[in-house]
Amino acid sequence: MAWYTTDSVLTKSDGNKDWWKTTYSPGDEVPVSGIYRCLGCEREVTCNDPDHFPPQNHHQHTGVQGKIRWRLNIRTNTTGKTS
Numbered sequence: 001m002a003w004y005t006t007d008s009v010l011t012k013s014d015g016n017k018d019w020w021k022t023t024y025s026p027g028d029e030v031p032v033s034g035i036y037r038c039l040g041c042e043r044e045v046t047c048n049d050p051d052h053f054p055p056q057n058h059h060q061h062t063g064v065q066g067k068i069r070w071r072l073n074i075r076t077n078t079t080g081k082t083s
């Protein structure tokens, strides 16, 4: 969960792009810059295209949390373009 205020400027996406639907593993290439949420523990990280996601030892999970898997939560506008 990311936080925002009423002064924040956010644009709702239709979510149709693959980067909204894909789950990424540690070390995968980051498809778009943004805030990614770990599906196992809700931790968030900021990652930039074309860097790689943090390695497997970035943080530890309990057994029930499973493997680290990243899902895009907030896409950031790093180009200044509006689409």
Ligand SMILES: [Zn+2]
Binding pocket: 038, 039, 040, 041, 042, 043, 059, 060, 061, 068, 069
């Ligand atoms: Zn996690």
